[in-house]
Amino acid sequence: MSNPIKNLAGQTVVYGLGTILPRFLNYFLVPILTRAFLPAEYGINSELYSIISFLNVIFTYGMETTFFNFNSKLENKADVYNTALLSLLSTSLVFSLILIVLSSTIAAGLSTPNATYSSQFIIWCVLIIASDAIMSIPFAKLRSENKALKFSFLKLFNVVVNFGLTVFFISFCKVAYDTQDGSVLAEMYNPEIGIGYCFLANLIANLLTLLLLSKQILSVRFNLNTTLLKEMLKYTWPLIILGLAGMINETLDRIILKQLMPDKVAAQDAQGIYGACYKIAILITIFIQAFRFAAEPFFFGKAKEKDSKNTYAYVMKYFLIFCLFLFLATVLNLDWIKYIIGEAYWSGLKVVPILLLANVCLGVVYNLSIWYKLSGQTKFGAYISITGAVITIVINVLFVPAYSYVACAWATLAAYAGMMVLSYLWGQKYFPIKYNVRALAVYSAITILLYLVSLTYSGLESTWTKIILNNLLIGIFVWMIYKLEINNLKKLSSNVSSNN
Template sequence: MNPLRKLASQTVIYGLSSIIGRFLNYLLVPLYTYTFPAREYGVVSEFYAYAGFFAIFLIFGLETGYFRFSNRKDLKSDTVYSTALGFLILANLAFVSGIVVFREPLAALLRYPEHPEYLVWFGAILALDSIAALPFAKLRSENRAWRFAGIKLIEIALAIGLNLFFLVYCKKAGELWPNSFAARLYDPAVGIGYIFLANLAASAFKLLLLLPQFKSLRHGLDSRLLKSLLAYSLPMVIIGFAGMVNEMLDRAILKFLLPYDLATNMRMLGIYGACYKLSILMSLFIQAFRYAGEPFFFAYAGRADAKRAYALVMKYFVIFCVFIFLLVTLYIDLFKYFVGAEYREGLDVVPILLMANLFLGIYVNLSIWYKLTDRTLMGAWVSLIGAVLTIGLNIWWIPIMGYQGSAWATLACYAAMTIISYALGQYYYPVRYPIGKIAAYLLLGLLLYGGHKHLVESCGWTPWAIGSAFLALYLLIVALADVRPLLGKRQPARKHAPDETRPTGTQ
């Protein structure tokens, strides 16, 4: 199979688990926002913000390290995997033990002294998910995308089912049949804790499904190899941690920086967290692409046409991301019903966050320069610059603009990181990306969004009608400019297929 076609097909398969599966999970947002007031949902947003930081730390960058070292001819892939997985298990067991011991002072520090159990449940979720990261990486390296997707979908389905069971069925049973078994399972005092319990059960079951991937542990833990692995991988922790600052810090610090009382700040956090979910389609596509793209970039690096392939991947990636941006913003009057009425006052942040995530996706593509040249420490510095920018802009803008300041800070950070990474990449690993065409598509997306907003708000045009027309116009331009020429080149390529078998040095 053509490598680019294989990358696209695997992105689609991974998308079954991340895009389709998590979109189903995304449907829980109406349940949460119609069940809990904004101040309580703010607690969920805050905890998941903290979880993002710890998830990066608890994987130690070993996913990328495993991909890099397992492709080295002087090392056995099973030994690399066993060493990385064994270390992850030990480290995460130590983490959970620490949470259990210090749960009460930690809960008091976070201003939840009445619910120290939240920390224990969340610590267990983080540990289970971190340990599962290596088995999933192994499935990705073996191109077992369908098994990967199947396990992810089962986990998501179980989490959704348990959320509905606790928050709908058991709660209703408590009102209608107070002596029933289901009614006894529901305690109103637990409240949002049922969201955490559902995720904990789903994470535990996922790990059970991954048990066949733990057989490689019999190869043991090579301490010398572990040192080399960590030397390569730990800068990825800095990169990931800084990236998580850019992605999650706003929801972690909003309640401390908003200029209102605690109850109002938590309400604002809940609104922002719910509206952030409306940018999830972009995030999920980027995640699915990352799952397929990272193994592809490493495996394809030695080919003569690798850089050309990377440039093509970037162009079509941006084309699809702009499509997602337009799909959500042009039909925002439909998407807004995924959150309760109380939360819709924050819809203005959605286009900003979508564009921010689009730049994040471009940065993910650009990151191949430091991964393929083993300059992960330089990549860490780029992420740290972004993190410093995020922290500074949030501290500056949140007291002035509220949660909109957080959205603009996210966009500014990812745009700056993209520019810096592109400049460094052109020096250390130059790829001739079609910058002009990429910029044109970004500008086209913004113009169509701005035109739609003006025609709807100022001229009173029907939102879905003009939105459909503008989306069709975008697809027509893409078809004429980049799909038709691509199809036109396919036939001549087949005529010269035998030449593709020539050794690289003769081309």
């Protein structure tokens, strides 16, 4: 019997090839874009990608998780795949046509005195969303078949093409146009598109990825199993609410920020600054996404085993430890990490620690969510996410007009922390798992304490001195975790060996 934690870690690393590496490539776009465009222009990118994330939930309506659930329970897996894919193909077509017809109205509604949203941008974004939705089921099928390498290759291909085209348009064509060098590259750049080249590059990458998945997509049979579809929709409707509420927590702040601020010019700039600083806090989110791709099929696959709940408890502990390490590694190295974004955006760095803590809470929420997914009580997931959404909306509406994007960051932390507590309490009632709460609390307290220690010498003039001292604190964290966990890891390893 192999070590389940080790197996999950291995799968997370493999899926990381398709999530972490691509995200890092996108990470490298941040310094390019924040130096090529002013905050107001970058705000267009931040807002529209937030809207894309929000609409992705509507276009996919939880069908990915629903596919995993029915695929693990039914013998006729081909029928499950066909039903899920045909459903998404149909609805994506309808949703896309509606939004494309309304594209000019949407663009006019989003535009501000210092930023024009083209209807062309809206159409490109709609096509990005539709192609993402269509690809979600073929990608889910690859995950269910444990074809992690193929999954990762296709994800990596998508982002490499997206990255390469964006760099080409911005770092070569735009630079040639700005310098008026008279080259072919300068003629290829249209300043009216500007930041819109990011959406065009993304769309081209999606279309090429769809082409590589064409065999799986064209295998769909146009004889819909309506009985199965009704059962799948019955399972998935709470996930739609959960997903929408989740997107409210994750992206609504960047969508409504300029709607809540009275000065629309300042709001457009704030939107760009907040969006750029949000990218710095995304390191933990990248790990969570890679973990999620590996964990969802892992959790469902372990559900029937006798010691499954003990495994889930171990996964939670070591997941949190790694997230806390990422928090410290990021926040204690902000003195040099800040150069990822342009200097015009540095005024927003104060929100990075808040957002990092929020993302740690989000990771815990995801781990806790397994209880209602395995027990089929997905309605509780909806209740939890709705609670977070209410917290997000209330704090943003009350405080954004006065405190701008700082209120957005605190709203995100409050929402995820509230969801975490609520999910734990309900989980212990309906699907009790003996998490080592004491250890989780101690490690979290150590992390916060070390961060507070770093603030005591944050006023030092020497940046290098601060960096050295901060990384010593990270070393102390690693040493303390090692001393506290080494015996547990040896015990876990020996227990697995004895079962071989």
